[in-house]
Amino acid sequence: MEKDYSNLHRGLVLKYFWQIIRQSKVSFFTVIVLTIISSALDVFIPFQYLKLWNVLDASDFTIVSLAKSIIIFILLLNFLRWAIRRTSGFSLAYFEAETIAGLRKQAFSYLIGHSHSFFANNFAGSLTQRINKYARAFEKITDRVITDGLPLLIRGVGTVVAIYSLFPKYSYILGIFCVIFLLTAFIYIRYKLKYDVIASEADSKTTGALSDSIGNHSSIQLFTGHEYEKERVGEIIQEQKKKTIFNWYLWEGLGAIEGFYAVSVEFIIFWVVIGDWKLGLITLPVIVLLQSYLIRLFENLWSFGAIVRAYYESFADAEEMAVILSTPYEIKDEPIQIADKIKGEVVFENVGYIYENNNSKVLDNFSLTIPAGQKIAIVGSSGAGKTTFVRLLMRLFNINSGRVMIDGIDISDISQKNLRGKISFVPQDPVLFHRTLMENIRYGKRDATDEEVLTAAHLAHCDEFIDSLPNGYKTYVGERGVKLSGGERQRVAIARAILKNAPILILDEATSSLDSHSEFLIQDAFRNLIKGKTTIVIAHRLSTIREMDRIIVIEKGKIIEDGVHEELANKEGGLYKKLWDLQAGGFKNLI
Known part of the structure; x- marks a missing residue:
């Protein structure tokens, strides 16, 4: 039966992740709150530069003190952002290390309780890799969501709102661009999802083959199976290479589409800007601010593909272990007695x-x-x-x-x-x-x-x-x-x-x-x-x-x-x- 690649048991994975995350809720929510504040400051601080540029553009030297006060305020905001980011970084490091250790313990503790038949039907090397991939999947998805995904949401919405407060029509253009950009990336990646899983399964198969051969090195030596094993394992590695290359080529295709979108929207916006500037509807400081926001927005949107990629890859990696965690033990304990002083009949x-x-x-x-x-x-x-x-x-x-x-x-x-x-x-x-x-x-x-x-x-x-x-x-x-x-x-x-x-x-x-x-x-x-x-x-x-x-x-x-x-x-x-x-x-x- 063909596997349903559109359903990676995300709810199941999140269920087992949350069992460990909730043990470090304080550090988790600290990171979330600080990241939101830091990302909001990324949108707010450029607005203060616009005030400064407007003051300087006036060429009125009687308001130098006002310009200095704006600079000092910007300095304080930058120091505040720096302090928040460093605190968030240390909190994230603690939270991830604590949770990854907890996930490994969770996976091993449940896995080791499975029956003799379970271990007879699974490679030890593959099971070990599943535990590691399960823990690393959390690290990958957390890094992407906390350091890229959440800032993208706050900065993206904040940028559109900030530009709307200045010139609504530019926010409409950016809003439409963001929706098209994100929707394209999402649809493309969902189509490509099954190839992520295929590549992950090929990686597990290669690990199992390597473990099997290395674990039986004495048989290989005694039966002169060096060439046979090199050919056999080599074929498995070659097959993994083909699946991995095709998967990576698909990512490059997404990058090409996103690049085309970015170049197109920048051209459209500045074509409109030139017309408004000619009519005196927009000033140079606002154009500079608009360019600054565009560069930041493009940088964040470029990371969206990587975020979604990490999201699906992480769930593909974690799914195998989550399924094991949800698999009931073949031999279940339902004790109603205790055997204490046993004679041995x-x-x-x-x-x-x-x-x-x-x-x-x-x-x-x-x-x-x-x-x-x-x-x-x-x-x-x-x-x-x-x-x-x-x-x-x-x-x-x-x-x-x-x-x-x-x-x-x-x-x-x-x-x-x-x-x-x-x-x-x-x-x-x-x-x-x-x-x-x-x-x-x-x-x-x-x-x-x-x-x-x-x-x-x-x-x-x-x-x-x-x-x-x-x-x-x-x-x-x-x-x-x-x-x-x-x-x-x-x-x-x-x-x-x-x-x-x-x-x-x-x-x-x-x-x-x-x-x-x-x-x-x-x-x-x-x-x-x-x-x-x-x-x-x-x-x-x-x-x-x-x-x-x-x-x-x-x-x-x-x-x-x-x-x-x-x-x-x-x-x-x-x-x-x-x-x-x-x-x-x-x-x-x-x-």
Whole structure:
């Protein structure tokens, strides 16, 4: 469906802008009032020069004192205008900085609350750019409206009124010219609006492509994809260039039309002025004042195109983020209970889940009860529903039917923060913040003391590699933890889980990236970690789960086997036995 470029959700953008602007209302209205006064003085001061010229034109030296008093009055007015402009400038700087910071916080605070699916379907780079464009859009439109738009309105109206008080017919000519000029610019820019949005979308697409390729630089190197990526990204950049150039050419077309209007109206006015001067209807000081007003008016009108351009570009830039802010969360918090002292019983009761992207049923009338403190492993072939089980338990997705409960409490009846605070999760491929090792480990319990962090790191055997680093725990790990090996990242993730000490523990093959020595060392830490906790292990290597209390085998979203290792490994025709037989030859039990 083609996008409606004439509707950029301006009301929506302004709604979210105002939520932050109203927090700085005093500085906002101070800037508005001072700008109006300053712009009014721009019209009033030239009138005082006309009085001075009339006095001087009289060649009467007995009224020199009057001329001096007019000059002093003009000086005072200029100082007043200077003081107002400087005060307005400082107020505007404070107001914009405060509001831009507020808009970034507003956008990030809401964005980060979206669901797992939302982030899976959007580039991180593009989302980051949308936040920045949203804040910068406010800066752009505020600069244009406050420093150009409002002065244009006050000076334009003031100039027409001032000239009307002297010679009404010239004000009529100027008034008609202003209406034609502004109307032409407005219609032209509205026609061109869709090209602004197209250029903005092309810019976002380029940013996403660059982020995607740079973020996967290791794959590019390993699969020698340099030339392919340069060609692929180059095509996207080239397409953006074409759309941007065409957009800029359209702006030059508007400038040509406005220039023609300005030259034409100046010629018409002074052609009429010559006739009036010949008849003695107009004096030289008035002609000079008229020329002064014309120059100022043309300067202000020339900025109108830029004002409207900034207006629409800003809304085009801000719209993407405003739409996200107006998009309801897929996972909504409607808590009616609080899960406090959790023992760790987990119950899936007739749970059904359909994957929206391809409408495939992942879990079908799935029921499972895990008593508090029990250690279970979930086994199955790829796509069987193991990962979905974990994500539903953590409420990263909403179920389509049934209930998921912890200690008899439906997880939809408690907040996501409350729920996830009771679960520790160690993923197969941990992603770390580009922060220090101390900060990354402490993320499991953000109010933990340094001593607690060091203890958790020791239990996870993180200290073995951290102590060898020049900056130790103050070492920055790089974007997504790229400076650490897979095994080191996983040990940091395990240290987080140890520090968090939640009653429910989920291990998504948490030792898969460790070498045999590191895996052996970490088993003791796991034994301490899982004591008294409900432990769910997503198992890929079956050798690591032999001592689980239960092993659940899932296939096509249903439980097909449930038992202990010895039982399932000897069950003829069973899927677990088949998987075990495939792996048993090369594995050694490390638990």
